[in-house]
Amino acid sequence: MIxxxxxxxxxxxxxxxxxxxxxxxxxxxxxxxxxxxxFVNVAAMFVxxxxxxxxxxxxxxxxxxxxxxxxxxxxxxxxxRRPVPEVVRSVQAPVxxxxxxxxxxxxxxxxxxxAVTAGHKGHDTPQAIAAAxxxxxxxxxxxxxxxxxxxxxxxxxxxxxxxxxxxxxxEEI
Amino acid sequence: xxxxFITLIKIIVLxxxxxxxxxxxxxxxxxxxxxxxxxxxPNRTGPIGLMQPLADGLKLxxxxxxxxxxxxxxxxxxxxxxxFIPALLTWAVVPFGPDFTVLGRKISMVVADVNVALxxxxxxxxxxxxxxxxxxxxxxxxxxxxxxxxxSAQVISYEVALGLSLIGTIMIAGSLNLGDIIHAQQGTxxxxxxxxxxxPQIVGxxxxxxxxxxxxxxxxxxxxxxxxxxxxxxxxxxxGFGFAMFFLAEYINMxxxxxxxxxxxxxxxxxxxxxxxxxxxxxxxWMLLKMSIFIFFYFWLxxxxxxxxxxxxxxxxxxxxxPLALLNILVTGIVKLFV
Numbered sequence: 001m002i003x004x005x006x007x008x009x010x011x012x013x014x015x016x017x018x019x020x021x022x023x024x025x026x027x028x029x030x031x032x033x034x035x036x037x038x039f040v041n042v043a044a045m046f047v048x049x050x051x052x053x054x055x056x057x058x059x060x061x062x063x064x065x066x067x068x069x070x071x072x073x074x075x076x077x078x079x080x081r082r083p084v085p086e087v088v089r090s091v092q093a094p095v096x097x098x099x100x101x102x103x104x105x106x107x108x109x110x111x112x113x114x115a116v117t118a119g120h121k122g123h124d125t126p127q128a129i130a131a132a133x134x135x136x137x138x139x140x141x142x143x144x145x146x147x148x149x150x151x152x153x154x155x156x157x158x159x160x161x162x163x164x165x166x167x168x169x170x171e172e173i
Numbered sequence: 174x175x176x177x178f179i180t181l182i183k184i185i186v187l188x189x190x191x192x193x194x195x196x197x198x199x200x201x202x203x204x205x206x207x208x209x210x211x212x213x214x215p216n217r218t219g220p221i222g223l224m225q226p227l228a229d230g231l232k233l234x235x236x237x238x239x240x241x242x243x244x245x246x247x248x249x250x251x252x253x254x255x256x257f258i259p260a261l262l263t264w265a266v267v268p269f270g271p272d273f274t275v276l277g278r279k280i281s282m283v284v285a286d287v288n289v290a291l292x293x294x295x296x297x298x299x300x301x302x303x304x305x306x307x308x309x310x311x312x313x314x315x316x317x318x319x320x321x322x323x324x325s326a327q328v329i330s331y332e333v334a335l336g337l338s339l340i341g342t343i344m345i346a347g348s349l350n351l352g353d354i355i356h357a358q359q360g361t362x363x364x365x366x367x368x369x370x371x372x373p374q375i376v377g378x379x380x381x382x383x384x385x386x387x388x389x390x391x392x393x394x395x396x397x398x399x400x401x402x403x404x405x406x407x408x409x410x411x412x413g414f415g416f417a418m419f420f421l422a423e424y425i426n427m428x429x430x431x432x433x434x435x436x437x438x439x440x441x442x443x444x445x446x447x448x449x450x451x452x453x454x455x456x457x458x459w460m461l462l463k464m465s466i467f468i469f470f471y472f473w474l475x476x477x478x479x480x481x482x483x484x485x486x487x488x489x490x491x492x493x494x495x496p497l498a499l500l501n502i503l504v505t506g507i508v509k510l511f512v
Contacts, residue, residue, distance in 0.1 A: 029310055033248070036303065052289045056296050064299025064332070068306065068325055075310055075322065134288040136349055 015041035053135040196226035205472040236413035248311035253418035256304025260425040266290035270456030312410035320406025331387040337498035338380035341505040355441035369440040385430040393478040431467035
């Protein structure tokens, strides 16, 4: 069990390092690559939690598709280094600090709130998941019974976004 | 602790096996293509040229690793590693034969028997594209960037078709575990035709084969490295072992795709018993035979078909293969529900 904790610390440190460097480095391509580091380590943490399906989807969708598109866009835009206008800098810094602080408060709040309920986290215990036939089956059951409506609404939302993107990209249809 | 050592032995055997087979794949390819072009192929190094892969490897190892002056050094050096490692990681979930018992201990012929094996393989193949993009961008060379851009667009597009073409087989087995997918193909139709997925999933099989060739950047879909227009594509600036690692990754990916095709559509290690051969080895022999059919198919295509044009390749994926794959899923679902 100690091995698990050591691994968790390693992955967490790597994920945090990636996240910090992502915003710290100047080169946008390097930023995306550090984001890749963070995503892969988050996937590794899902594996430590026995959530194989979520881990694999994290790698397949986020690192394998979305981040590749990011990299694509950053590479196509090239590296024109324009100086940041003074107005942007003077407005951006206070707003960024404010939003950052709000995020910290939220994250701390969630951590504190979930610590209170630790030990009874709903009915999807490891035993229940094993009885349902594994991660994939358990998640599928949940998605198509309890969470059917949110699931379908989310898919319609994605469809709308896809149609909108095609409409914006095509000049004449 | 015993479990740990068994897994360690499996990893070492697999690692050595994959790398050896991969090395001889180059020899096999050169021989097959030579035969199809009425040549002899490598025959100078060792008996009938069998030492050629070793000589090639040594040659690549002793070459100077050259980094272009304006290149992004870290990205440039990291790229071949990121192409190579995901290619190898995929092999952790490939089953080579039925479980067997040694000294009262049940041993399965797969390193990690996870229940999401099939999408794990897809995920790893999608991560492999980073090696290509980083190589293209890190080299600071316009041909390399063009090759990398083409490759990433191609791989992302065909990954969708690849995943969707496999869903039919997942629906038949009701599981993402490769062992379960193989077990679902046991038995026969009308007494002698094996119950392999290739028969009910012939559409899925065709789509899988086509998109797999695009996904591994092989001819006739090898546009990322089209010699005649891009010199060599994303690895134009690499020499020595950096180049060798891209080469290794490409051939290992071909092996992987052949393994997935054998497992998902041709019943994996299932096959009639060979006389005087114990069951586990029998399974391994069938698995390797089926894989070599696909490998041969790759080489056959390469020496037969001319290269596609890039826009043809993309519209084939989005306008033909994706709708067909979705239709295949729909029909499979209806058949599974009502028949």
